[in-house]
Amino acid sequence: MDEKRCGCWAVLKRGVGVGGSSSCKSRSDSAPTTIPRSSLVYDAAETRYLNASNREMCPPNEARPSSDAPPNCTEPKCQLLQFTFQELKSATGNFRPDSILGEGGFGYVFKGWIEENGTAPAKPGSGITVAVKSLKPDGLQGHREWVAEVGFLGQLHHPNLVKLIGYCIEDDQRLLVYEFMTRGSLENHLFRRAIPLPWSNRIKIALGAAKGLAFLHGNPEPVIYRDFKTSNILLDSEYNAKLSDFGLAKAGPQGDKTHVSTRVVGTYGYAAPEYVMTGHLTSKSDVYSFGVVLLEILTGRRSMDKKRPSGEQNLVTWARTYLADKRKLYQIVDPRLELNYSIKGVQKVSQLAYSCLGRDPKSRPTVDEVVKVLTPLQDLNDFAILSCNSRLYQQGRRKKKPELTQQRSFVAQSRSVRDSPVMNNGSGKQHC
Numbered sequence: 038m039d040e041k042r043c044g045c046w047a048v049l050k051r052g053v054g055v056g057g058s059s060s061c062k063s064r065s066d067s068a069p070t071t072i073p074r075s076s077l078v079y080d081a082a083e084t085r086y087l088n089a090s091n092r093e094m095c096p097p098n099e100a101r102p103s104s105d106a107p108p109n110c111t112e113p114k115c116q117l118l119q120f121t122f123q124e125l126k127s128a129t130g131n132f133r134p135d136s137i138l139g140e141g142g143f144g145y146v147f148k149g150w151i152e153e154n155g156t157a158p159a160k161p162g163s164g165i166t167v168a169v170k171s172l173k174p175d176g177l178q179g180h181r182e183w184v185a186e187v188g189f190l191g192q193l194h195h196p197n198l199v200k201l202i203g204y205c206i207e208d209d210q211r212l213l214v215y216e217f218m219t220r221g222s223l224e225n226h227l228f229r230r231a232i233p234l235p236w237s238n239r240i241k242i243a244l245g246a247a248k249g250l251a252f253l254h255g256n257p258e259p260v261i262y263r264d265f266k267t268s269n270i271l272l273d274s275e276y277n278a279k280l281s282d283f284g285l286a287k288a289g290p291q292g293d294k295t296h297v298s299t300r301v302v303g304t305y306g307y308a309a310p311e312y313v314m315t316g317h318l319t320s321k322s323d324v325y326s327f328g329v330v331l332l333e334i335l336t337g338r339r340s341m342d343k344k345r346p347s348g349e350q351n352l353v354t355w356a357r358t359y360l361a362d363k364r365k366l367y368q369i370v371d372p373r374l375e376l377n378y379s380i381k382g383v384q385k386v387s388q389l390a391y392s393c394l395g396r397d398p399k400s401r402p403t404v405d406e407v408v409k410v411l412t413p414l415q416d417l418n419d420f421a422i423l424s425c426n427s428r429l430y431q432q433g434r435r436k437k438k439p440e441l442t443q444q445r446s447f448v449a450q451s452r453s454v455r456d457s458p459v460m461n462n463g464s465g466k467q468h469c
Contacts, residue, residue, distance in 0.1 A: 118203030128158035172211035182284030197249030233373035245278030306340030328393025337371030
């Protein structure tokens with residue numbers, strides 16, 4: 038097999054950069070030693086969550102369950118390109134600051150260009166546009182998660198999963214090359230842009246993300262995403278949603294197993310409470326996170342926002358009472374939409390979010406059921422603003438009706454007086 042293509046597995050199997058050990062084993066000395074123990078946040082309704090900036094609860098020096106190892110490095114279904122560090126350095130213009138697309142626990146993401154039929158760098162604006170993610174040497178997301186990312190996206194392919202094009206592993210350099218997503222993340226559109234994301238686009242994005250999650254859960258070897266959030270949902274030019282960042286993904290339970298025991302990782306405000314409490318991971322953990330994202334789509338609020346009043350900082354806790362009361366429901370819809378949303382759509386989304394956020398994991402729907410609920414919502418056109426305008430029009434007509442009756446009465450009276458013998462003096466001619 039060509040070393041340049043699909044070299045990922047050949048390189049990883051040789052143990053390059055992992056101390057000569059097996060490619061699927063975690064490198065114990067790669068984990069940073071300065072990560073503080075993740076803090077716990079206690080809440081009356083949601084028990085506790087995981088701190089967003091620290092992606093794992095267990096300190097690096099503590100033993101981790103063996104079941105939490107990255108996936109087995111089997112042959113991928115399609116070939117990945119193996120880039121050199123110099124090629125990616127040239128493709129991104131020497132990792133220019135103005136080419137940075139974003140930053141996360143893994144490191145910086147740069148915009149770059151490569152030739153269509155290979156790994157050679159291309160001039161900006163030519164060839165293929167790519168996103169190059171570089172691992173920070175002291176980053177919170179270490180080599181094991183880099184391997185997990187390559188392991189999952191090297192084998193899993195779906196229209197609603199971001200495409201991994203290739204990778205670079207040289208000395209201490211770890212980089213990943215993805216397809217470039219024109220519109221960035223859902224997080225940017227919901228919270229960082231002045232123009233609100235239209236309701237129809239919100240539904241389309243929620244459905245696309247659900248389809249990606251359903252594919253992972255329904256795979257012959259199920260995968261639990263474990264980090265479902267708005268910043269990991271990327272959008273192309275047509276607002277098609279694709280899940281990204283599989284560094285925390287985990288092989289799900291198989292056979293008669295009900296859950297996978299693992300270290301607790303995730304993002305503050307999105308992690309399912311029972312998973313945080315026990316470390317027992319199931320597909321319903323992802324469903325809970327999906328419910329949080331649905332709430333963000335519905336309300337235009339972040340899952341956690343310390344700038345809001347104390348009772349409104351935790352979105353799930355604040356919104357639950359509104360979701361359960363149809364009379365209060367419309368009070369939490371993103372006000373920036375200005376009634377440009379489907380009435381039935383809001384009702385269905387709120388009911389779905391409420392189900393996904395159920396405290397009992399068994400009561401939550403499967404992601405396949407979520408897809409079935411969301412699919413018909415794309416075609417609804419019962420917009421609240423149309424209903425409001427219709428009511429105002431009807432109210433206006435009712436107010437005008439008495440005035441019209443009075444006008445008609447006045448006209449009839451005028452004609453009667455005008456035609457009377459007194460006004461015409463019996464001659465048929467009026468006189469003043």
